[in-house]
Amino acid sequence: MPSTELPQQMSARRIDRPVPLRERVYQAMQELIISRQLAPGQHLVESELAEMLGVSRQPIREALQLLNSEGWVDLRPGYGAFVHAPTEAEVDQLLVVRAALEAESARLAALNTDAEGVARLRKLCAQGEAAVASDDIDGMVAANAELHRCVTELSANQVLLDMVSQVDRRVRWYYTPIARHRGHQSWQEHARLIDAIEAGDADAAARTMREHTERTRQSYLEQRRENPEPEVAPVQVRSRRRRTAPGV
Amino acid sequence: MPSTELPQQMSARRIDRPVPLRERVYQAMQELIISRQLAPGQHLVESELAEMLGVSRQPIREALQLLNSEGWVDLRPGYGAFVHAPTEAEVDQLLVVRAALEAESARLAALNTDAEGVARLRKLCAQGEAAVASDDIDGMVAANAELHRCVTELSANQVLLDMVSQVDRRVRWYYTPIARHRGHQSWQEHARLIDAIEAGDADAAARTMREHTERTRQSYLEQRRENPEPEVAPVQVRSRRRRTAPGV
DNA sequence: ACCTCGACTTCTGCATACAGAATACTGTAT
DNA sequence: ATACAGTATTCTGTATGCAGAAGTCGAGGT
Numbered sequence: 001m002p003s004t005e006l007p008q009q010m011s012a013r014r015i016d017r018p019v020p021l022r023e024r025v026y027q028a029m030q031e032l033i034i035s036r037q038l039a040p041g042q043h044l045v046e047s048e049l050a051e052m053l054g055v056s057r058q059p060i061r062e063a064l065q066l067l068n069s070e071g072w073v074d075l076r077p078g079y080g081a082f083v084h085a086p087t088e089a090e091v092d093q094l095l096v097v098r099a100a101l102e103a104e105s106a107r108l109a110a111l112n113t114d115a116e117g118v119a120r121l122r123k124l125c126a127q128g129e130a131a132v133a134s135d136d137i138d139g140m141v142a143a144n145a146e147l148h149r150c151v152t153e154l155s156a157n158q159v160l161l162d163m164v165s166q167v168d169r170r171v172r173w174y175y176t177p178i179a180r181h182r183g184h185q186s187w188q189e190h191a192r193l194i195d196a197i198e199a200g201d202a203d204a205a206a207r208t209m210r211e212h213t214e215r216t217r218q219s220y221l222e223q224r225r226e227n228p229e230p231e232v233a234p235v236q237v238r239s240r241r242r243r244t245a246p247g248v
Numbered sequence: 249m250p251s252t253e254l255p256q257q258m259s260a261r262r263i264d265r266p267v268p269l270r271e272r273v274y275q276a277m278q279e280l281i282i283s284r285q286l287a288p289g290q291h292l293v294e295s296e297l298a299e300m301l302g303v304s305r306q307p308i309r310e311a312l313q314l315l316n317s318e319g320w321v322d323l324r325p326g327y328g329a330f331v332h333a334p335t336e337a338e339v340d341q342l343l344v345v346r347a348a349l350e351a352e353s354a355r356l357a358a359l360n361t362d363a364e365g366v367a368r369l370r371k372l373c374a375q376g377e378a379a380v381a382s383d384d385i386d387g388m389v390a391a392n393a394e395l396h397r398c399v400t401e402l403s404a405n406q407v408l409l410d411m412v413s414q415v416d417r418r419v420r421w422y423y424t425p426i427a428r429h430r431g432h433q434s435w436q437e438h439a440r441l442i443d444a445i446e447a448g449d450a451d452a453a454a455r456t457m458r459e460h461t462e463r464t465r466q467s468y469l470e471q472r473r474e475n476p477e478p479e480v481a482p483v484q485v486r487s488r489r490r491r492t493a494p495g496v
Numbered sequence: 497a498c499c500t501c502g503a504c505t506t507c508t509g510c511a512t513a514c515a516g517a518a519t520a521c522t523g524t525a526t
Numbered sequence: 527a528t529a530c531a532g533t534a535t536t537c538t539g540t541a542t543g544c545a546g547a548a549g550t551c552g553a554g555g556t
Contacts, residue, residue: 020540047507077271077508078266096356097349159338159342159345266509268510270510294537304512
């Protein structure tokens with residue numbers, strides 16, 4: 001019996017990975033922020049969060065460090081953590097950055113084009129069209145996110161993928177509340193993008209993606225003008241709010 | 249006497265800002281990593297670092313969180329922190345991302361062109377040329393970094409600036425040990441870039457910057473082929489190394 | 497009524513403590 | 527000698543403790 005041989009089903013990947021509390025806290029808090037249950041600007045008191053999530057302050061603090069470095073919360077030394085409140089200018093800047101990164105993704109995807117990937121893209125595109133046809137907003141948003149992610153995956157650039165994922169999550173945080181989609185037109189653009197990727201035409205792919213994200217940005221700006229501040233009732237973490245944010 | 253009026257010299261900015269230990273630890277460790285005193289792959293033992301820097305494990309852990317999220321160290325749950333060891337592929341991917349971000353910076357800078365900024369660029373360009381003429385490597389590197397930073401500042405996009413700064417620091421970490429510069433040619437490209445920005449020609453600026461960073465990338469790849477692994481003697485943090493990195 | 501001052505409370509930042517996992521060490525059998 | 531097993535040690539993850547800063551509240555003076 002070959003004892004040092006790796007067992008047959010090595011493919012079963014690390015199932016017993018100990019998921020640290022800080023990670024779960026991080027996830028939980030990010031969701032609370034994205035869903036607006038923790039409102040922008042709100043002061044996050046460590047002990048309250050700890051009590052709420054049933055852990056000590058230590059994992060809370062570590063999660064806050066992460067959330068801070070990714071732009072979800074602001075850490076003001078001596079004053080604590082506050083849910084980041086993006087300014088209009090910042091949102092716009094982020095959308096510009098996203099446009100650039102997504103355009104690069106498209107460019108690389110076109111250079112790395114492969115049949116299997118294109119097939120996945122087409123399938124997602126069809127799903128999106130179907131969602132539009134049946135007026136399924138959630139389906140549209142999901143298909144859109146997946147399609148964009150798929151393009152970035154096809155770029156075969158892990159660094160880019162990580163960065164785009166992060167940026168996209170933030171964009172969706174800003175953008176979601178008014179995310180009634182542009183519908184059919186958007187998916188036509190996607191189709192053209194996929195054509196360019198399939199043809200291996202890097203410049204066309206990059207240009208198409210840039211125009212696409214640029215239109216999304218314009219659509220955001222318009223909707224923002226009509227519907228300035230969506231606002232959702234935040235959860236009161238424990239009691240009344242104390243401690244005001246210090247002058248910035 | 250107008251008591252509630254802000255005092256005359258309000259411009260004296262927050263001098264008493266309490267710089268948290270974690271920030272200083274973060275800085276210190278980043279420098280140790282960049283200077284290769286902490287070698288890629290090395291296991292970072294919290295208690296050793298704590299002793300070395302004269303603080304408790306808490307600020308160390310918080311700094312490690314930050315360093316992890318920015319790609320300087322890898323945190324393996326249950327195994328601790330290890331200095332990130334970039335693969336060749338990853339370096340290349342990062343250079344690609346940098347090229348895209350810098351090109352976008354140039355594009356925006358051209359759109360926002362202003363005389364004062366262009367003057368600053370020209371001055372830095374002259375400094376770079378002077379450094380080349382006098383064979384001053386450090387001067388060249390410094391002028392180069394400052395010029396690129398200045399371009400990104402001119403883009404008037406804070407989000408982009410933050411992201412590029414981070415990426416650039418990492419690129420420099422990977423790149424520095426073999427950073428004999430391309431000399432005169434590089435600064436000619438800079439000059440053409442500035443011309444494009446001054447003229448407000450966004451496409452030309454983006455294209456020039458992309459070609460420039462692309463050449464830098466090629467130069468990196470070449471040098472890497474000649475001089476595969478530079479290696480610097482790492483500091484032993486306390487005693488002999490223990491704990492091997494777990495299988496990835 | 498409003499402002500000011502001072503005691504009290506809350507919160508952050510840092511240090512320390514403790515349990516369990518992971519690693520290294522040591523002795524024994526083959 | 528090598529392989530193995532069991533023990534000792536180290537290290538991480540989490541919780542708790544503590545000092546000082548920041549914020550709150552109320553009494554007294556104007």
